[in-house]
Amino acid sequence: MLSFIFLGDIVGRPGRQLVLSSLDTMRTQFQADFILANAENAAGGAGLTAALAETLGQAGLNGMTLGDHVWDQRNFDQEISSLARVCRPANLPERCPGRDHLILERKGLRLGLFTVLGRTFMNMKVGCPFVAADRMLMAMEQKVDAVFVEIHAETTAEKIAFGRYLDGRVAAVLGTHTHVPTADAAILPKGTAYQTDVGMCGPYDSVIGREVDAVVETFLDGMKRRYEVASGDVRIAGTLVRVDAGTGLAREVEPFVLRA
Numbered sequence: 106m107l108s109f110i111f112l113g114d115i116v117g118r119p120g121r122q123l124v125l126s127s128l129d130t131m132r133t134q135f136q137a138d139f140i141l142a143n144a145e146n147a148a149g150g151a152g153l154t155a156a157l158a159e160t161l162g163q164a165g166l167n168g169m170t171l172g173d174h175v176w177d178q179r180n181f182d183q184e185i186s187s188l189a190r191v192c193r194p195a196n197l198p199e200r201c202p203g204r205d206h207l208i209l210e211r212k213g214l215r216l217g218l219f220t221v222l223g224r225t226f227m228n229m230k231v232g233c234p235f236v237a238a239d240r241m242l243m244a245m246e247q248k249v250d251a252v253f254v255e256i257h258a259e260t261t262a263e264k265i266a267f268g269r270y271l272d273g274r275v276a277a278v279l280g281t282h283t284h285v286p287t288a289d290a291a292i293l294p295k296g297t298a299y300q301t302d303v304g305m306c307g308p309y310d311s312v313i314g315r316e317v318d319a320v321v322e323t324f325l326d327g328m329k330r331r332y333e334v335a336s337g338d339v340r341i342a343g344t345l346v347r348v349d350a351g352t353g354l355a356r357e358v359e360p361f362v363l364r365a
């Protein structure tokens with residue numbers, strides 16, 4: 106059996122602090138071989154820095170993915186290639202720096218992982234996520250015991266279709282980006298664990314992590330504002346997946362929420 110936990114987008118200092126202080130407990134409580142997280146909002150709510158990636162990694166986060174906020178922090182494009190635990194979306198243009206997938210190894214178990222960006226209502230120049238997934242699976246063939254795929258996308262239909270496309274070929278397809286956990290976690294007919302959105306690790310007394318008033322004002326008058334990261338009701342939203350290491354398919358999928 107191979108078990109991993111995937112945590113939804115880590116948002117700002119509140120999300121980071123709760124994740125940092127909970128990693129050891131989660132590993133023991135869930136008996137997780139690997140702990141992974143999307144860290145696209147870890148630095149001040151937008152992007153990631155090498156320093157933060159190192160801190161999270163040293164605290165026990167085994168792998169970090171990114172999403173549409175991948176390049177938000179200045180110079181991160183210069184730093185990303187030096188970060189062995191971090192991968193950027195696999196369907197970004199090929200010339201972009203950074204790893205497009207990771208192969209992690211612990212206790213003799215090898216877990217491959219990658220993330221793709223959706224294309225519906227996403228303002229990014231990216232290739233087809235379905236084709237990118239095929240390419241990544243080919244690159245990892247014979248090299249891993251299980252594969253975890255993240256789809257970082259806005260719409261449910263694109264995420265569900267993507268999950269169905271990979272059903273039976275990977276251990277899990279879990280969604281992120283909306284920052285709200287969905288109640289549809291299941292094992293698909295051919296054995297792949299699936300959930301449309303894992304949610305976020307951050308302040309839930311907010312509009313997807315940001316202070317409420319400024320966001321509401323912008324919906325009313327259309328004017329741009331600074332959206333500060335909120336601070337209330339901090340939670341970790343994650344999903345535990347247990348995988349049969351022989352077949353690489355899911356045995357169990359269990360979303361969870363931990364409060365500060």
Ligand SMILES: [Fe+2]
Pocket residue numbers: 114145146172282284
């Ligand atoms: Fe996010």
Ligand SMILES: [Fe+2]
Pocket residue numbers: 145172173174257281282
């Ligand atoms: Fe995102």
